[in-house]
């Protein structure tokens with residue numbers, strides 16, 4: 001359930017985000033999740049895409065400043081209280097979440113949340129120990 | 144009835160002034176020749192000896208001094224008196240880490256304070272006045288200079304220094320300040336604050352002496368109307384002494400240069416050629432009375448015009464226009480000298496590319512500085528907190544180098560144009 005996230009420096013100017021999505025669309029790269037964190041004058045856009053390596057190369061060639069890092073796509077039961085349960089598990093294990101956001105769609109009554117934590121392997125182990133076996137990247141549509 | 148601090152000097156005839164200048168210049172050149180090897184070498188290279196200088200008409204034979212010389216000779220290379228006879232230093236924010244340090248003997252301090260006293264009396268100051276000095280105190284010459292001048296006039300002196308607006312206004316109202324000395328932008332700010340708090344009726348100010356940064360006639364009228372005062376310009380630079388090299392009189396049509404201490408010349412900044420009277424060019428000063436730090440033919444880099452037109456105030460000293468610009472890339476922002484090279488140094492130190500743009504503007508009569516810097520892969524992170532932390536470190540480093548706050552704007556890579564020739568590093572949107 002460990003996948004690669006691409007983070008891109010975003011100058012706050014109209015149209016910059018659509019430039020990025022256009023570049024991905026032109027290469028038929030599918031967007032699986034998107035999250036934007038913003039400061040006053042700039043932002044960081046985080047992407048989960050179907051072909052991360054290719055997307056990162058494309059964007060880098062176009063002059064974007066970016067970084068990639070592993071994040072955890074954690075399964076969350078797609079029903080009331082589902083997320084609360086997962087968060088309790090993390091809290092009990094003493095895991096700090098740097099940030100989190102949700103992926104598009106669901107699969108087998110499971111939604112998927114992206115968790116950015118310091119130690120992704122540890123988080124996976126904790127989730128599995130609690131019966132939350134995540135999907136493989138392939139199952140999530142990520143190559 | 145016009146009043147003068149030193150009437151016999153300030154209204155002296157041109158002939159008398161030339162007698163003083165000739166005598167002092169000859170003596171000063173000998174003093175520098177004997178005590179400043181750095182300048183003596185320059186004279187020797189030019190084939191000039193003290194024997195060649197008989198008076199002001201020979202001034203053009205002497206070599207120039209520039210800010211680069213000050214940096215090269217830092218700290219003692221231009222000192223002309225033993226340190227044991229010096230009692231003070233003042234300093235300006237310098238470029239690339241090296242500051243300009245000027246030395247003063249007690250005599251130098253006295254003469255400097257006389258110059259400031261002339262300015263205060265020209266602005267209507269008497270011993271009955273309460274002189275509120277809101278220039279910065281410390282290495283900056285503004286506070287110490289006007290403070291000393293105010294003492295000489297006999298005003299009750301309030302050494303406020305800058306900042307802490309509440310306290311400024313409290314003393315201004317409680318102690319009845321009548322003369323305000325500060326930068327024009329701070330005067331404008333204080334005027335705003337007085338209006339916001341509805342204190343107009345409790346303010347007794349009658350005059351202001353504002354300098355150390357460029358300001359427009361429009362700004363002058365604005366401050367005069369808001370504070371109900373007459374606003375006088377004052378000019379100076381640390382290298383020659385500090386404020387009081389020249390000052391405005393009631394006519395407000397230029398600043399009388401204290402010619403008994405400083406001989407002005409207007410030169411072509413490119414060729415160094417002395418230009419005829421009335422030409423626009425770079426102002427060059429020769430200090431003829433300074434003992435510790437006597438600069439001869441020093442390039443101020445200020446572009447202005449001199450005028451000997453008879454002044455209605457009765458002073459006979461030549462008048463200089465407000466500086467119309469700088470002969471190099473130095474910027475004066477909120478009264479502080481800022482060089483693009485300083486910003487470059489900080490950026491490189493902090494791991495940013497030295498590709499930047501400085502945008503200077505004036506918002507509500509106060510200068511603002513924004514530095515646009517390109518984001519790099521090394522400084523980027525998926526964590527916003529990490530980026531902002533680095534950004535804050537850059538802001539602090541800039542503040543430490545420049546002495547003023549600069550807003551940092553991180554921009555996309557390659558978004559700052561790289562040109563073939565001289566890069567456009569400075570965009571000055573101030574309308575002065």
Ligand SMILES: [Zn+2]
Pocket residue numbers: 392393394399454455456457458
């Ligand atoms: Zn006058």
